[in-house]
Amino acid sequence: MEHRPLSELGHVADLKPSEVPVLSKRERLDRWAELLEREPDRLLRTLDEIEWKPKAVRLAMRADNSALTVAFNDPVLRTAGLLSDRFGDAVNFFQISEHDAHIVLCSCHGGQFMRAEEAARRVRGIRSPSLWSLYFGWLR
Structure with a gap:
């Protein structure tokens, strides 16, 4: 195998930078909800x-x-820029307020554990605040 600098390989092969998916805020939240809905009883x-x-x-x-x-x-969300499973990284990546993240993730809204289906419902609720009462039966 012959080793060559990357700058020389452009003459031998068609090199393209890998594409990072650009997801809108809504697409990111929809993807998260869909992932949670795959195993609703988890x-x-x-x-x-x-x-x-x-x-x-x-x-x-x-x-x-x-x-x-x-x-x-999820490899799609990681490739799109989700850095970790930490609260702050999620707030930044999903472009949501700490209050909204609190509604989805905090123990005070459901105890130590929550079914994935309920978490998905909450994600959809913060995604579409005008439909909040449909997801939760509460007004915001």
């Missing part, structure tokens, strides 16, 4: 009392087998 861990944590701790929060783990395990 029990997911919630994040413990997010609202009581200092900001730095809150942004770094994660839990094994959480709704964020489901998102981060």
Whole structure:
């Protein structure tokens, strides 16, 4: 095998940079909800009392087998820029408020565990606030 610098390979092969999918906020949230809906009865861990944590701790929060783990395990979302299954990275990637992330992920809204189907319903609720009451039966 002959080794050549990358700059020389353009003459031998058709090199194209890999394409990173550009997903809109809605597409990102829809993808997350769809991933959760694939295993509706799966029990997911919630994040413990997010609202009581200092900001730095809150942004770094994660839990094994959480709704964020489901998102981060998806190669499409990772390729699109999801950096980890931490609360702060999810807020940034999905372009949602900490309040909205709290509604989806916090233990105060469902206990230590939540069914994936419920997490998907919450993701769809924050995606379409005008339809919030249809997803939850509550007004926002």
